[in-house]
Structures are given as structure tokens and as C-alpha cells.
Amino acid sequence: xxxxxxxxxxLAMPYRPISKDLKARIPVLQQQGYGVKKICNVLGIxxxxxxxxxxHVRRHGIPYDPHARQPGRHRVLYHEDIKLIVALLNxxxxxxxDELRAEVYNIRGILLSQATLMRTLHHLHYSRKHVTVHAxxxxxxxxxxxxxxxxxxxxxxxxxxFIDEAARNRRTSARTTGWSLVGRRCVQRRHFxxxxxxxxxxILTLDGIITYDIIPGSVSSKRFVxxxxxxxxxxxxxxxxxxx
Numbered sequence: 001x002x003x004x005x006x007x008x009x010x011l012a013m014p015y016r017p018i019s020k021d022l023k024a025r026i027p028v029l030q031q032q033g034y035g036v037k038k039i040c041n042v043l044g045i046x047x048x049x050x051x052x053x054x055x056h057v058r059r060h061g062i063p064y065d066p067h068a069r070q071p072g073r074h075r076v077l078y079h080e081d082i083k084l085i086v087a088l089l090n091x092x093x094x095x096x097x098d099e100l101r102a103e104v105y106n107i108r109g110i111l112l113s114q115a116t117l118m119r120t121l122h123h124l125h126y127s128r129k130h131v132t133v134h135a136x137x138x139x140x141x142x143x144x145x146x147x148x149x150x151x152x153x154x155x156x157x158x159x160x161x162f163i164d165e166a167a168r169n170r171r172t173s174a175r176t177t178g179w180s181l182v183g184r185r186c187v188q189r190r191h192f193x194x195x196x197x198x199x200x201x202x203i204l205t206l207d208g209i210i211t212y213d214i215i216p217g218s219v220s221s222k223r224f225v226x227x228x229x230x231x232x233x234x235x236x237x238x239x240x241x242x243x244x
Contacts, residue, residue, distance in 0.1 A: 018049060023063035026053045076116055081108055085120065094131060161232065162204040165219060170195035201227050203235060211235060 022043060029039045036050050053063040060066055077085075081104065088095060088103055095103075101112050112120075121127075154160055170191040178186040199219045202212040213227055 018045065020064060023049075023053050026050055026063055027057045030054065076110065076112070077120060081110060082120065082124070084108060086124065089126065157206055160205065161235065163232065164202060164204065166200045166202070167197055167218075168200070169197045203232060 022045070025043060026039060026049075029042065034042065036047055039045075039050050040047055056065055057063050084104060084107060085100065088100060092099075097114060097117060101114075101117060105111050171194050174190055178188065197217055199215045199217065200212060201215065201219065201224075202209045204210075211231055213231060215223060219227075
């Protein structure tokens with residue numbers, strides 16, 4: 001005789017939250033004459049949910065328990081705490097996470113973990129990014145006056161010419177980041193000596209770079225004046241005749 005032992009395995013069904021709008025349809029369908037079984041077929045729910053919702057309707061007038069505890073852990077941050085975090089971020093854009101935690105603890109007495117703080121910043125739609133720097137010495141009134149003067153003196157934007165200086169040596173194009181296996185250094189053989197320096201003086205317009213000059217070494221004031229006389233003045237006169 002062989003005896004077989006059968007073990008019953010109970011598979012836990014995944015929890016599927018039911019919206020309040022769907023629960024509100026249950027008493028409406030019952031008033032229209034639908035039975036419990038037909039309500040389950042129409043809404044795709046179980047009988048226990050139907051009976052429970054109807055019981056809440058008789059007790060509270062709504063198809064759910066208004067006094068039920070919300071699932072999940074208790075909330076750590078409240079509205080005042082979130083307002084404090086937003087105020088600190090608006091005042092100090094470059095604040096570190098440990099500094100932000102210390103400020104919240106000193107003011108509100110709440111010790112936050114890094115995970116909670118990062119999750120809160122994510123919910124507030126904050127992300128860490130490169131800083132765009134504006135000069136503190138910039139005068140907005142003087143900038144507006146300058147823009148108005150340029151608009152009066154240059155009626156056609158095609159007359160504008162911009163000159164910028166750039167330089168290059170052996171180490172200019174070296175990249176600071178790279179890829180390597182975990183636990184191994186990213187090693188690359190490069191020049192440690194900068195080598196000869198070349199300065200580039202391009203002339204930019206709305207159509208792009210129209211001419212340029214490459215100068216070995218650095219640009220002196222005398223060489224820059226010669227560049228203006230030889231190229232910039234000639235190009236500027238040509239553009240002026242073109243606009244006229």
C-alpha cells in the first residue's frame with residue numbers, strides 16, 4: 001500500500017485596490033434591480049465586496065468605511081514640513097542633502113532618512129542638475145538700456161558681428177569621464193605636456209562663422225587690433241553695403 005500525502009498550496013492573490021467610483025456603482029445597480037451575482041458579472045468584482053459595500057451604505061450612507069485606516073506606514077512629513085523643504089530649496093539651490101536634513105531637524109525636530117528625503121524631492125518634481133550661473137553684479141536696468149541702444153543703432157540684425165576667442169592645445173580635447181569594469185580603474189595614456197597653444201578668433205553672425213584667424217600662442221592687443229583691421233572692418237563694410 002502506498003500512501004500519498006497531498007499538500008494544499010494556498011496562492012495569495014495579489015491585492016487589487018478598488019476605486020471609490022466603482023464601489024459607488026454597486027448601490028446604483030442594486031436600485032435598478034440588479035442582483036448580487038449580476039452586479040459581480042457587470043463590474044467584475046467578488047460577492048464579498050458587494051455585501052461589504054452594501055453594508056457600509058446602510059451604516060454610513062456611502063459604499064466604504066470613512067473611518068477605516070489608510071494602508072501603509074504613517075506619514076512622516078506633513079504639509080508644514082514640505083513647505084519648509086520647498087522654502088529651503090528656493091533659498092539655497094545648491095544645498096546638500098545632509099545640510100537639508102540638518103535644517104529640517106533643527107527647525108521641525110524631524111530626523112529624516114536619505115531615502116525619505118529623496119522620495120519627497122521626487123514627489124515635489126525636484127531633480128539634481130548642473131547650475132546655470134547668473135552674474136550677481138549684473139544690472140538688469142543697464143542691460144535693458146543697452147538692448148534699447150543696440151536696437152536703435154542696428155536696425156537690421158544681419159549687421160551684428162560677434163568676435164570670440166578660443167584656444168587649443170594637446171590637453172584641450174581630453175575627456176574627464178570614461179567606462180571601465182567594476183573594481184577596475186579607467187586608465188588611458190595621454191599627453192601631460194600641453195604642447196603648443198593655438199588661439200582661434202572667429203567672426204560670428206546670424207549666418208554662422210563667416211571667417212576666422214588661427215594664431216600660434218596667445219592673442220596680444222596688437223595682434224587683435226590687426227585682426228580687426230584686416231578682417232572685421234572689411235567684412236563689416238561688405239555687410240553694410242549688402243544691407244543698403
